[in-house]
Amino acid sequence: MTARVFRNEDLVRVPWKNDGGTTAEVAAFPEGSTFETFGWRISMADVASDGPFSLFPGIDRTLILVEGDGIELDVEGIAYPLDKATPKLSFSGDDITIGRLLSGPIRDLNVMTRRGQFRHRARFIESGVALLSDDTIVAFLVPLDGPFDVTLDSTIHSLQALDALMLEATQELVLLSGTGRAILVEISPDPST
Incomplete structure (x- = not known):
């Protein structure tokens, strides 16, 4: 199985589409694609202030709180708190979304897939064994609380918190x-x- 590690400290920060903050792209498909042309994109964002989210028409999104106390997302007028108890929200990139920090800056993991091309699922896992779904073509594993060792075909990949391991689909x-x-x-x- 092919695997690639993206170290958190090596990620390059770029301005958000709306210039309201920065994001660090972990990976996108096709490689080198832009905000307008990606099929899927995994990134991490540092959010230091309240403000509107960029619109991404035709994109399905999942936002996962990975550091900080939390953020409230107002999606088309409905408030969704993302905090340690409920750290994940899926929503449409077509929806007008505003973020309000609950108590200081946060970091989030952002998963985006272009509707009609790809879809995604995100779940929390712990030490043990994981089996990818049959239709998965690529997967990412991101430790949140500390180091993880991931064994694939007798090769051990050692990850620190917020590193990302990309692996090709496998049964x-x-x-x-x-x-x-x-x-x-x-x-x-x-x-x-």
């Missing part, structure tokens, strides 16, 4: 050893195409 078991939680993001073709 094989993925062995996980570490403390705390990690996020597993799976990307698959959109079945409506």
Whole structure:
């Protein structure tokens, strides 16, 4: 199984689409694609102030709080708090969304897939064994609370908190050893195409 590690400290920060903050792209498909042309995109953002989110028409999004006390997302007039108890929200990039910090800056993991091309799922996992869904074409594992070792085909990939491991789809078991939680993001073709 092919795997690639993206170290958190090596990520390059770029301005948000609306210039209201910065994001660090972990990976996107196709490689080198822009905000207008990506099929899927995984990134981390540092949010230091309240403000509107960029619109991404035709994009499905999931935002996961990975550091900080939390943020309230106002999506089309409905408030959704993202905090340690409920750290994940999926919503449409078409929706007018405003973020309000609950208590100081946060960092979030942002997953985006272009509707009609790809879809995604994100779930929390712990030490043990993970099996990717049958339709997964690429997956990302991001430790949240501390180091994780991921064993793939007898190769151990050692990850620190907020590093990301990209792996190609496989029916094989993925062995996980570490403390705390990690996020597993799976990307698959959109079945409506």
